Amino acid sequence: MTAPALPSTTPTRHRPARRRRLTRVAVSVAGLFAAMTALAPSAGAAAGDWNPGKHDEDVLINCFTGNPGPGMSADVGWRSPSGQVPRVGEIFYVRGYIGLVGLACADAVPVLPELMLPAGVVPADEQAPILWDLTKSGSSQQLKTKELTFAKGLNGGYLIGSPEGLKWELSRGDVLEIQVPVIATRTLIGSGTQAPECQSRRDGTAPCPIAQSGDHFQMAFTVAGYGGSKKYVTPYVGLFAQAAGTGGGTGTGTGTGTGTGTGTGTGTGTGAAAASSATSMQLKASRRAVKAVVTIASSAAPTGTLTITDKGRTIATAAVSGRTVSLKLPRLKRGKHVLVATFSGGSGISGSASAPQKVRVR
Known part of the structure; x- marks a missing residue:
């Protein structure tokens, strides 16, 4: 027996109701x-x-x-x-x-x-x-x-x-x-x-x-x-x-492309576009330490530098030699923080940045 049939609907968008998100x-x-x-x-x-x-x-x-x-x-x-x-x-x-x-x-x-x-x-x-x-x-x-x-x-x-x-x-x-x-x-x-x-x-x-x-x-x-x-x-x-943006050059010069997030990248060669990338970050926390696990998705193997910022201030960096980077962050002070992981790009791959993650340390 097939699944229960549902009426055809085209829902009207409403303002989000107040609820526990x-x-x-x-x-x-x-x-x-x-x-x-x-x-x-x-x-x-x-x-x-x-x-x-x-x-x-x-x-x-x-x-x-x-x-x-x-x-x-x-x-x-x-x-x-x-x-x-x-x-x-x-x-x-x-x-x-x-x-x-x-x-x-x-x-x-x-x-x-x-x-x-x-x-x-x-x-x-x-x-x-x-x-x-x-x-x-x-x-x-x-x-x-x-x-x-x-x-x-x-x-x-x-x-x-x-x-x-x-x-x-x-x-x-x-x-x-x-x-x-x-x-x-x-x-x-x-x-x-x-x-x-x-x-x-x-x-x-x-x-x-x-x-x-x-x-x-x-x-x-x-x-x-x-x-x-x-x-x-x-x-x-x-x-x-699909990737948030792509780009390319013309002729035999250098082409430019826009990566996912807030980063932009440059492709080199005979007009080839830089491969796009997408960066995401997950935080694993204990009472004394915060560990960031950053994933960089790209059609090519990513290499370059990863930077973690807190409200725009650099708090950690790491070399990128694969699609996943794990690093322990310095101890954060009590209060609100906004962390962003930014991949620099390199070797024909555009840079990108993760969505900001709001953190409150109690």
């Missing part, structure tokens, strides 16, 4: 608060067709006939405002939806989705609204922006609960849909990376680890306790993002 849930650590701020906001609503992913469902024994059949049926997808592959730094939407298509013995079935984004993709709900709807059987879908509930998930993602708390309840024929705005901080190649086809996802015992899922987005729906065959129903879809 996903961006704030994502980065709360002991002694630090690092807000994953997004880059430039999109001018319009998520438009264009949804790019579908891989469907998932469980099996339920029909309460009246005793025959097995689909119970919970779920899907995911993504789309961008332009209908094209989004660029690094542009807002686009991912969605997950699930419906109870089987006849369960229970009057209502508890469901809890966990949003599992690949590395280099961050929530952007401070720039665009989260849209959602629980369409009751026989009614039309009307997407809302009412406050939801968020928490860290057991699988490294973000739990998304109803306005009443970390729970949703579905009756037969109901469909829950959640659309979340996100931003890519690096280039993404979706199906060109490892797919989340681990045995635990197929069996329904757990979603695949994010580190083993490449550039794929999973929505792990907890559906245990209603008589179905799985604990999790987890559809997934590959995400794509």
